[in-house]
Amino acid sequence: MKIEKITSASNPKIRELLALMEKSRARREKRLFVVEGRRETRHCLEAGFIPRAIFYSPEITGGTPEDLLELIPEEAAGNTALFETSPSAYSKIAYREGTEGIVCEMHAKDDRGLSRLETGEHPLVVVLESVEKPGNIGAVLRSAEACGADALIVCDPKCDLYNPNLIRASIGAAFRVPTVACSSEEAIAWLKEKGIRILTAQLQDSEPYYDTDMKTGCAIVLGSEDKGLGHAWRNAADCHIRIPMLGRLDSLNVSVSAAILLYEAVRQRVGTKTL
Numbered sequence: 001m002k003i004e005k006i007t008s009a010s011n012p013k014i015r016e017l018l019a020l021m022e023k024s025r026a027r028r029e030k031r032l033f034v035v036e037g038r039r040e041t042r043h044c045l046e047a048g049f050i051p052r053a054i055f056y057s058p059e060i061t062g063g064t065p066e067d068l069l070e071l072i073p074e075e076a077a078g079n080t081a082l083f084e085t086s087p088s089a090y091s092k093i094a095y096r097e098g099t100e101g102i103v104c105e106m107h108a109k110d111d112r113g114l115s116r117l118e119t120g121e122h123p124l125v126v127v128l129e130s131v132e133k134p135g136n137i138g139a140v141l142r143s144a145e146a147c148g149a150d151a152l153i154v155c156d157p158k159c160d161l162y163n164p165n166l167i168r169a170s171i172g173a174a175f176r177v178p179t180v181a182c183s184s185e186e187a188i189a190w191l192k193e194k195g196i197r198i199l200t201a202q203l204q205d206s207e208p209y210y211d212t213d214m215k216t217g218c219a220i221v222l223g224s225e226d227k228g229l230g231h232a233w234r235n236a237a238d239c240h241i242r243i244p245m246l247g248r249l250d251s252l253n254v255s256v257s258a259a260i261l262l263y264e265a266v267r268q269r270v271g272t273k274t275l
Contacts (some may be wrong), residue, residue, distance in 0.1 A: 001069065001077060004053070009092040009218055013083060017055065017093050017105060024160045031108045033162035038068065038100040043172030045071040046086075052105040053081040057090035060101025068102065095168065108162055113180055114153070114190045123150040123196055124265055125219040129184055129229055131254055132158040137182045138169025139255035145173035147262040153219075154176050155184040188236045191219050197238040201257060203250060206240035214265040222254050 021025045021034045026042050032052060033095060035044050045051070051072060056065050064082075071078055085093075119125075126144050131137055137154065144152050159166065161181055167174050182190075191198055197218040201209075214220075221237070225227035234240070243252060243260055252260075 001082050003064070003082045003084050006083050006089045009089045011089060013053070013055075013114075014085075014089055014092055015108065017053075017103065020105065021093070021164050022096070024163065027108070027160060027162050031110075032105050033167075034164050035106055036095055036102070036169060037168075037171075038065070038171040038173075040104050040167060041068055041102055041104050043175040044104070044106055045080065046122055047175035049105045049109065049175065049259060050076045051080045052107055053083060055083045055085050055090070055093060055103045056079045057085050057101035059086060059100040060086050060090070065102055086109045093166065114186060116183055117151050117153075117178055117180060117190075119150055119194055119196070119217070121217070122215070122269075123194070123217045124214075124262070125149065125151050125153060125191070125196060125217075126258060126262065127153045127155060127187060127191075127219050127221040127233075128254070128258075129155045129221065129223045129233060130158060130227065131224050134159045134163040134166035135169040136253065136255045138166040138171075138174065140258045141166075141170040141173040141177050141179065143255065143262050144177045146171075146265050149177060152179045153187050155179045156189050162180065166201055174193075184230060184232050185219065188232060196199070198233070198236055198262075199239050199241050200233050201235040201242065201261065202229055202234065202240050202241070203242055206242040209241040209243055209261055209264055212239055213242050214268045218265070220258065220261045220265070222257055225251055230239075252259075 020032055027033050035041050090101060126140060126149055128137060128140060141152060160181055198221060199218050199219045200210060221233050245255055
């Protein structure tokens with residue numbers, strides 16, 4: 001694999017990479033996205049994504065990232081560009097410290113719809129409706145991965161699933177938890193078809209989450225912090241659940257709520273075949 005050196009922060013390759021990091025339109029049109037960090041890149045490659053280019057700083061990595069290059073399929077290696085960057089060039093593209101000097105351009109996968117999801121006997125699914133902040137979605141993915149959730153469905157998304165902030169916040173879980181985007185109507189129809197119970201997190205007309213059976217296949221549905229869930233989900237729900245709020249505030253961060261409800265499902269399933 002040929003290595004090209006980049007010494008200037010204004011190099012066209014650096015500018016193109018920055019456009020992919022900053023603009024969803026560029027990601028969508030070029031079918032490319034950016035992954036930063038050794039751990040995140042490893043998870044991405046192990047999930048079968050194909051790199052277009054790898055940028056690395058030998059001052060940080062200690063040399064060529066051979067361990068990551070070994071994960072690239074042989075048939076794709078010849079089409080992967082390798083760029084060795086100067087410290088000044090790398091600092092231009094590095095979003096945070098501690099990423100071990102690795103930033104990659106990856107080819108996006110075309111199918112991120114419901115048809116790609118596979119469910120077991122008692123699936124555990126997370127659904128987010130109109131959640132705007134990519135960091136919150138990434139944090140939910142971390143909890144979903146930790147709890148062994150089967151999928152995350154993002155309904156009526158306000159950001160694309162390849163947003164770099166989402167990927168960073170997920171620390172690679174974005175590539176380990178099957179994640180799709182669709183409309184709320186499509187998600188509801190799919191869950192009903194699969195016989196997956198819909199549990200909507202809401203304050204009104206609800207029961208405490210710990211009094212709700214989560215041992216069978218279920219979807220935990222959460223809305224945005226400011227608007228909550230839409231009427232379509234409230235009407236489609238098999239059960240309305242709430243997290244007790246004993247203080248003066250009436251809501252938690254959506255990622256915190258997701259973690260609480262996911263771990264309740266895990267608690268209920270401990271010692272059963274559904275875990």
